[in-house]
Amino acid sequence: MTDTSAVQTETGFDTVLRFILPDRDCRGRLVRLGPVLDEILSAHDYPPPVKHCLAEALVLTALMGSMLKDEQDQMTIQARSEEGLIRLLVCDYRDGALRGYAEVAPDVPAQVGANPRLETLFGKGHLAVTFDLASTGQRYQGIVPLEGENLSEAIETYFAQSEQLPTRVRTAMAFGQDGGIAGGMLVQHLADGEEGRERLHVRFDHPEWEHVSILADTISHGELVDQALSMEALVWRLFHEEHELRTDGLVPLRKGCRCSAEHYASILSRFGKEERAEMANDAGDIVVDCAFCSREFAIPGMLDEVS
Structure with missing residues (x-):
């Protein structure tokens, strides 16, 4: 097996690690947010369930946005509802710059826990994922219902319905007196390799994909937010038995509000x-x-x- 991560400087917070499993035709992203997360969340005094949901959305935005190729490309996640605790949630990514905001209902019941279901947070709402490509001026958007336990499940539905890409997403958030940590992993099966090309024959039950998705499901909440466990060590722990595991570069993240x-x-x-x-x-x-x-x-x- 080839382990190229061993020759790199191990990542800390606020970085996306890109990796590839060539023999499985799979690509992946790992991210762990720290100071950038705290900086974005500190703009408003969010109740715990809203803070938790926005942190998850920021992780998802970093994972998906880091797949963009052009520096001026932008990826936006927008969740909207007319009846939930969160009326609007928006996050976007451009060239490593990450930002996010949530518009909260006037009163959040005290009995709502820190990590409620999407139905409790949004009621009946929808999630829109938009890619704006600078080089072509094209915009691609997919819209799915806000259904499931969390935003990660809604994103998996988006990829299945709008992109026809088998995708597994795992996220974790932890908040303490010293701030928050949010981590996540995304893996995808591309039928013709990293660039995708023809996707007409993508199989969600492909044996290669089933193998990778089962391994991805073994990642724990604690591993994703364990600051003592580098992302290189984590991806090695998951896929060390593969014939080849390649890391494909690091993407540093920063708070990126463009206001002036x-x-x-x-x-x-x-x-x-x-x-x-x-x-x-x-x-x-x-x-x-x-x-x-x-x-x-x-x-x-x-x-x-x-x-």
């Missing part, structure tokens, strides 16, 4: 003069609230052209 006064001024300049006048306050400024980082930006001078 210049950014919002550019967006507002696209509106007509009358529309900008309606948005402005008595001082003539347009105040923009960034939900991702909980900051307000007062954009001055937007009414200069309004007579």
